[in-house]
């Protein structure tokens with residue numbers, strides 16, 4: 434299958450390494466396009482090892498944009514790995530749309546299109562008979578959507594709650610060990626867990642985008658990140674955490690969505706089109722002994738509430754980059770019809 438990679442940063446390079454090492458027989462990358470680091474195309478297949486060693490050659494005057502490359506390149510699938518824009522989902526939405534309209538499947542790790550425009554893009558994919566897959570958009574490659582898609586046939590997801598932003602979880606954990614909010618953010622930046630500008634994480638934007646993506650796919654919510662009630666962790670102090678601990682609790686940035694009235698009497702967030710749905714991100718006290726209370730550092734957790742299977746909890750333990758690239762690979766293998774492990778397995 435011929436692939437176009439839109440974005441060649443951490444995830445794109447990791448995916449290229451996996452393809453070059455293990456999947457050269459099944460996938461051929463025919464174009465790579467980035468924002469500022471150059472582009473490359475070769476209909477016979479790009480030498481990925483060479484690009485991983487030597488780069489893309491830097492910015493080139495007059496180089497085609499991602500949209501031009503998607504429109505003009507013969508390929509079966511586009512992999513959307515460009516930078517997330519939490520405030521509009523663009524230009525990734527345009528990339529996904531252009532890919533589908535030119536008859537290409539899409540795999541995206543960029544959650545913008547799913548959080549902002551899932552319903553329309555999924556309908557377009559159905560209309561043109563192509564797949565739109567996105568397992569890596571929430572909890573990296575850990576199966577979340579695939580659990581619901583393949584493991585819960587006939588079952589309805591009625592809500593969810595989770596800790597889905599590892600940067601804030603790490604910051605809160607550091608604060609619990611003593612130290613101010615600012616010191617914990619600086620430590621997270623030193624460790625590489627927080628960006629130079631940590632606003633999108635600490636103010637809850639990244640988490641709200643994940644809530645919108647999950648609610649749109651699993652609950653048909655049709656919301657955007659702006660419709661998620663959002664409160665970040667900037668106001669949380671070491672004293673708040675100490676007070677919580679004295680009560681056998683801790684503070685976590687909790688993400689959730691559920692029908693209004695379920696377990697509480699609050700109304701939906703301002704601007705929410707779905708007045709029946711509560712979608713929210715906020716720092717909240719949770720018992721230290723609970724599943725959420727025990728989630729350390731960069732680990733994530735998601736509990737799906739279902740009508741027939743009760744609550745199902747998925748934990749992703751301290752992810753590495755490879756998990757995100759794996760999620761993309763898993764989606765690609767799904768598109769080419771590769772089956773899961775063969776059982777019974779041969780004896781080792």
Ligand SMILES: NC(=O)c1ccc[n+]([C@@H]2O[C@H](COP(=O)([O-])OP(=O)(O)OC[C@H]3O[C@@H](n4cnc5c(N)ncnc54)[C@H](OP(=O)(O)O)[C@@H]3O)[C@@H](O)[C@H]2O)c1
Pocket residue numbers: 439440441442443444445466467468469470471499513514515516517524542543544569570571573753754757
């Ligand atoms: N890192 C993770 O663990 C992880 C986990 C889950 C999901 N994701 C999502 O996966 C995507 C990729 O993440 P990453 O960590 O690889 O990001 P990254 O290292 O920042 O790389 C982003 C890439 O996108 C390119 N790009 C930006 N705007 C573009 C445009 N308009 N057209 C074409 N290329 C463009 C950048 O090119 P230049 O650098 O040349 O501008 C760069 O190659 C993001 O949407 C992210 O939210 C990442």
